[in-house]
Structure formats: C-alpha cells, structure tokens
Amino acid sequence: MRILLVEDDVRISSAMSAMLRRGGYEVEPAATAAAALEAAPCDLVLLELDLPDGDGIEVCRTLRRRCAELGIIAVTARDGERDRVIGLRAGADDYVVKPFSMAELQARIEALLRRGARRHPAMPGVVEVGGVRIDLSARTVRVDSEPVSLTRKEFDVLASLSRQPGVALSYERIMLDVWQTTWSSRHTLEVHVAALRTKLGRPELIQTVRGVGYRLG
Structure with a gap:
C-alpha cells in the first residue's frame, strides 16, 4: 500500500x-x-x-x-x-x-x-488452484478432493488471497482483510501463512513476494 x-x-x-x-x-x-x-x-x-x-x-x-x-x-x-x-x-x-x-x-x-x-466486493464462489478447491461461501477447503481443517483466521487469510489468484497482495492489504487493521504484527500473518502451507501440503501454492506480501498460485 x-x-x-x-x-x-x-x-x-x-x-x-x-x-x-x-x-x-x-x-x-x-x-x-x-x-x-x-x-x-x-x-x-x-x-x-x-x-x-x-x-x-x-x-x-x-x-x-x-x-x-x-x-x-x-x-x-x-x-x-x-x-x-x-x-x-x-x-x-x-x-x-x-x-x-x-x-x-x-x-x-x-x-x-x-x-x-x-x-469492490468479491463475489462468493469457488476458486480452484493447484489441486486446492476453496469454497468461499461454504468456507471449506479440499485438497485433491480431501477436506482440510483450517482455523477461522487461516481460512480468512486463504480467502483474501484466493479472491485475486495470481495477484501479489501487500501484507497490509491482507491484514486489513483479516484483522481489520494494518497495525497487527506482520509475524502473526507469517505464522498463519506457514500453517496454511503445512496443512495444504502445497508449500509453493502461497508464494512470498519479497518486499510486498503474498500471492496465491
């Protein structure tokens, strides 16, 4: 930003x-x-x-x-x-x-x-990237058709990224989407992204864009 x-x-x-x-x-x-x-x-x-x-x-x-x-x-x-x-x-x-x-x-x-x-609200729907299916309306995630259990904030982070797949979102944009503030510690976001990479079994799915933030896909 x-x-x-x-x-x-x-x-x-x-x-x-x-x-x-x-x-x-x-x-x-x-x-x-x-x-x-x-x-x-x-x-x-x-x-x-x-x-x-x-x-x-x-x-x-x-x-x-x-x-x-x-x-x-x-x-x-x-x-x-x-x-x-x-x-x-x-x-x-x-x-x-x-x-x-x-x-x-x-x-x-x-x-x-x-x-x-x-x-500019994102329309509810389903996003599929790299074998991961994200249902934004039902708040469910499946990897290769198998359900994955996420915490509420983990899903919110993934949802923020999935609304614009392939687009690099800034740290503050994601924090504003998820925590309604840009004043939270960036470390909190990093912890949630690390957890997502582990649970999804797709470390490369959420890419770090150095000096900017993260990108899905």
Missing part, C-alpha cells in the same frame, strides 16, 4: 512518515503542490491544503479528476465548516483537522481502505 504524503512542514511530515512506515505502508513525501501532482501513482493521499506553491484544494480536484477511486484525506489546519465543505466537495474522502492524534489518523486511513474494499 503506497501513500503520498503531501506536507510542507518537515517536522510533521517526518512524524507522520515514521508512523505510517511502522504500520507497513510505503510513503512518498511531497512538500509542494507541484511535487504532489508529479508523484508516481499511489493508493492513498494525505493532503495538506496550505502549500507554499499552490492551493491544496486545486491539487485535490486535479487528483480526483485523474482517478475516481483514489483515496484522499485532507489533513490541514483549516478548521472552519466552510473549509470542510469545500474540501469534501473538491474530492476529499475525509477531512482531519490539525492538531490530531496519530491513532486517529491511522483509524481514519483504515476506515477509508475498508470502504474502498466494500465498493
């Missing part, structure tokens, strides 16, 4: 970047409107509205025109009701007023990601 952090205050930017990286996000800082508009594609934008070379509202409008699905959270000292209305109408999905707690910002990011996931 890649976040574009648009903030011209070095102290605030450093603190926010550190918090986000601890949560498993990749962060690209940008201190100006120009840098924000020239940045590589990302999954979510944290946008200060008072920038040294332009109005963050115009940056927000431009980013929204470029991508309707992009998550945008305005993070700013503009605290008036009119400011909030303008920001939201410009395309921001959420609006956080400074000063704020890092815990609140983390919660708002997770809530926005959950809303994005619900906009």
Whole structure:
C-alpha cells in the first residue's frame, strides 16, 4: 500500500512518515503542490491544503479528476465548516483537522481502505488452484478432493488471497482483510501463512513476494 504524503512542514511530515512506515505502508513525501501532482501513482493521499506553491484544494480536484477511486484525506489546519465543505466537495474522502492524534489518523486511513474494499466486493464462489478447491461461501477447503481443517483466521487469510489468484497482495492489504487493521504484527500473518502451507501440503501454492506480501498460485 503506497501513500503520498503531501506536507510542507518537515517536522510533521517526518512524524507522520515514521508512523505510517511502522504500520507497513510505503510513503512518498511531497512538500509542494507541484511535487504532489508529479508523484508516481499511489493508493492513498494525505493532503495538506496550505502549500507554499499552490492551493491544496486545486491539487485535490486535479487528483480526483485523474482517478475516481483514489483515496484522499485532507489533513490541514483549516478548521472552519466552510473549509470542510469545500474540501469534501473538491474530492476529499475525509477531512482531519490539525492538531490530531496519530491513532486517529491511522483509524481514519483504515476506515477509508475498508470502504474502498466494500465498493469492490468479491463475489462468493469457488476458486480452484493447484489441486486446492476453496469454497468461499461454504468456507471449506479440499485438497485433491480431501477436506482440510483450517482455523477461522487461516481460512480468512486463504480467502483474501484466493479472491485475486495470481495477484501479489501487500501484507497490509491482507491484514486489513483479516484483522481489520494494518497495525497487527506482520509475524502473526507469517505464522498463519506457514500453517496454511503445512496443512495444504502445497508449500509453493502461497508464494512470498519479497518486499510486498503474498500471492496465491
């Protein structure tokens, strides 16, 4: 999960970047409107509205025109009701007023990601990969027609991967799907993946994508 952090205050930017990286996000800082508009594609934008070379509202409008699905959270000292209305109408999905707690910002990011996931829900069905049959509706798994017993969370991890077989999912995307947070220890996810590989008897089925996460198939 890649976040574009648009903030011209070095102290605030450093603190926010550190918090986000601890949560498993990749962060690209940008201190100006120009840098924000020239940045590589990302999954979510944290946008200060008072920038040294332009109005963050115009940056927000431009980013929204470029991508309707992009998550945008305005993070700013503009605290008036009119400011909030303008920001939201410009395309921001959420609006956080400074000063704020890092815990609140983390919660708002997770809530926005959950809303994005619900906009594109996976259709219930059956996925078959490498001799493994995963019934997402019945929550059952069979390997070569033999049933395999999984814990609830083990199945949830497998289901998260099976909804997009062949696609590398980030650690934080899987943790958000399964634990509804990206703040859980990555070790917890690694333990569940190791258990799945053992129980399925297909160590190669769940592939580790270094620096990213996991891929099914």
